Amino acid sequence: MDKVFARFIEKFGEPTGREEVPPSSIDRYKGKLPNILLEYWAEHGWGGYGNGIFWIVNPQEYEGVVASWLEGTKFEAIDNYHLIARSAFGNLYFWGEKTGASLDITSHLSRYSTHTSIYTGDLMDKGFQSFLLSIDVELNDYGDLFQPAIKKLGPLRHDEMYGFVPALMFGGPDTLDHLEKVKAVEHLTLLSQIAELQPYSFSDL
Structure with a gap:
């Protein structure tokens, strides 16, 4: 285990x-995802x-989720995106x-x-390691x-993930009593269809 992944496990x-x-999954994402991620x-x-x-997830399982969230947004024209990780609450x-x-x-x-990453092109491996070290435990705990x-x-x-039922965007409360264990792909797809994707604003923080 390399030092970066060891530090990630130490933190999480x-x-x-x-x-x-x-091996077929690793071959599928060669040239699309960083080599270091495929090694991990x-x-x-x-x-x-x-x-x-x-x-840390199988992007192929979430291709439909990615399409559902990004369809019709500016991101379709910017890049080809893959979901590589998620939190228990759907970050x-x-x-x-x-x-x-x-x-x-x-x-x-x-x-x-x-985010504008400085780690593009030949620096993608460093970019993923930087991402891994930047992930914060508290920010993934809603x-x-x-x-x-x-x-x-x-x-x-x-x-699976923990989802609010009814969803917060339907006006549901964000309390423990309204959390349920739900299937991640199905719930994330549902959430993508409730409200238009918007950027964070300072008032959200």
């Missing part, structure tokens, strides 16, 4: 729900960290083939933020609800 916690990555896949698989608060981390770690979406709020959610609902499987 040991892996959970590991899935082995088949081969060594560590896809899976959760910190009891499942953060997940989505996209990787652009040309722009690297340049787009995040907070799905339950239908808000996005963009309202400090993660530990209470695990206690009430149980830990997540690789294809």
Whole structure:
């Protein structure tokens, strides 16, 4: 294990729900995702960290989610994006083939933020390592609800997330009582259809 991934695990916690990555998946994303990420896949698989608060995922499973969120937006013309990671509450981390770690979406709020990465072209490996080290545990824990959610609902499987029911964009409250364990792909697709994707504004922070 290299130093960067070791630091990531030290910060987030040991892996959970590991899935082995088949060679066909690594071949599928060669030239599209950083080589170092594909190496991490081969060594560590896809899976959760910190009891499942953060997940490194199979982008192929989320192709429909990416299409549903980005269809009709300016991002379609900017880059080809792949979902490489997500949080237990649906913070989505996209990787652009040309722009690297340049787009995040907070799905339950239908808000996005963009970043201009200096690590493009031949620097994509450094870009992914920088992304991995920049991920913050607290920012992936919506309202400090993660530990209470695990206690009430149980830990997540690789294809699950904690979702508010009814969704916040339908006016539902963001309380533990309205959290449920839901299928990630289906719930993220539903959230993409409720409200138009908007940029974060200072009033959201």
